[in-house]
Amino acid sequence: MSIKVGILGYGNLGRGIECAVKQNDDMELVAVFTRRDPATVTIQTEGVTVANVSDVEKYTDKIDVMILCGGSATDLPEQTPEYAKLFNVVDSFDTHARIPEHFANVDAAAKESGKVAIISVGWDPGLFSLARIYGNAILPQGNDYTFWGKGVSQGHSDAIRRVEGVKDAKQYTIPVDAALDAVRSGSNPTLTTREKHTRECFVVLEEGADAAKVEAEIKNMPNYFADYDTTVHFISEDELKANHSGIPHGGFVIRTGKTGWDEQNNNIIEYSLKLDSNPEFTTSVLIAYARAAYRLNKEGANGCKSVFDIAPAYLSPKSGEELRKEML
């Protein structure tokens, strides 16, 4: 009997969930919910319903886990508590500073409904958070380093697009090799923002726009670019489409720590991701945690959880016996 999955929101994440469900034999997609007119939304999976989000309550006994694919800025703070009243839910809430507040809201809703909600699932927060908690628990005397990229930052690309004279743009965040090497050497360097990452921008100008003025405005933009070494390339719309339409990303979490009676030995734990598709990978993580949400709820658990609260065995379709035999 497969786990019945619903998707709420059909953007990059919703489409990624659809692909991830296809790869997991114990999962079945039941319906996609959209705020748009369902007749205007075409999905890839044959025979699956597209419904308006206003009809979601009709599906409470047809769906085991609802994957919430909205954005963190305005969608998820409302949606996750709301739908945790009806379903086991998983979200990818990634506004780090607001996680405690989001957790409290979702926990109250999920405890009342008796459902399981797992929030902030993906790779950061998510797998990178796991690398941090394992690294800190094992090497308590040490330092954490997180690097992002090489990858496309949606927020920075959007910021460039808001500059006058810019028609379209893509921004790559790139970790600095020398900084990575310094961390891996065990020297525990203190690194500035500028030393850790560079930013590379590919910009299509509006006709007649002043390239020098656009470049200066990008490079001096506070928060987004002013603290970084930024490179701006002006390219044609065709070139942007041909060479920069992917959504790759990745990064590194490194924990360095001392062991020994006199803390004389260095040890380095490194976790890294290199992803051709950021949303497809993120949703692959969401689907594994959807399996956990379903199972935990079956066992009687309820309330809000994060990746920290989920034993790894819950993520795998294999039994405890199989896991110990094949993977331990």
Place this chain on the structure above:
Amino acid sequence: MSIKVGILGYGNLGRGIECAVKQNDDMELVAVFTRRDPATVTIQTEGVTVANVSDVEKYTDKIDVMILCGGSATDLPEQTPEYAKLFNVVDSFDTHARIPEHFANVDAAAKESGKVAIISVGWDPGLFSLARIYGNAILPQGNDYTFWGKGVSQGHSDAIRRVEGVKDAKQYTIPVDAALDAVRSGSNPTLTTREKHTRECFVVLEEGADAAKVEAEIKNMPNYFADYDTTVHFISEDELKANHSGIPHGGFVIRTGKTGWDEQNNNIIEYSLKLDSNPEFTTSVLIAYARAAYRLNKEGANGCKSVFDIAPAYLSPKSGEELRKEML
């Protein structure tokens, strides 16, 4: 109130536990148990009892978790079930093929006593197993690659020492960079034993021994060396002591997997360790899982568990609130 730890067996692992307890403020070392005459064993922590293992039953209400620091070949298969009758226990049982049998024996004992036993804790099995289970759950369409080294293999060093004419020896297992690069490229290569690792041996000869004969015997040794490209260096006893007395190790677990509707995108998860001290790092992992064993038992859990069954939050001294705020 700190977690009261006992150490059973005072070799490299026992000494490592002692160092790890010192680094963790919520831990306290209560006693070290040895099969030797306690008067002959000097430990580093002031004011801590060294007792004979025959007195262990007197400590059942003084110790929260007993860390079993024996070997996997003959000690742990007997010790872990035996001491799980008296204490929460953690071991580093690493004979992969015998884990199912060991688990069953320990589980029966720990269920009867109402204690928690966590087996096969360390980095492989242990953290590398975690990298495998997370990687497989997230990228179900993919391949696993594990590389070990650069590091000292105790088993291979011992095998060399058994060759006639060898006075002492150290063997390093070294992953082949070209193989690592091929895996990281996402090409999903099929790699032979010879392509993945090389073996480098530093050998001190007995006086009058035949170097050519020793070298040939090492290189042709079945299972240990015959399937590898092996290099043998003959060095003096002083040089061995000066340059090869450390116990470094490490390795890489890489999961490569496809995502997308047509599985058109590659994604690579890499987990790696670079350790100056294999036993000190292993025991740092054991101590984090000792914390989990204690807490789980406090909550009423019992029976045998592996790293797959432990939610990451149990490893950290921080509260759920702190973890979500600082590490998620």
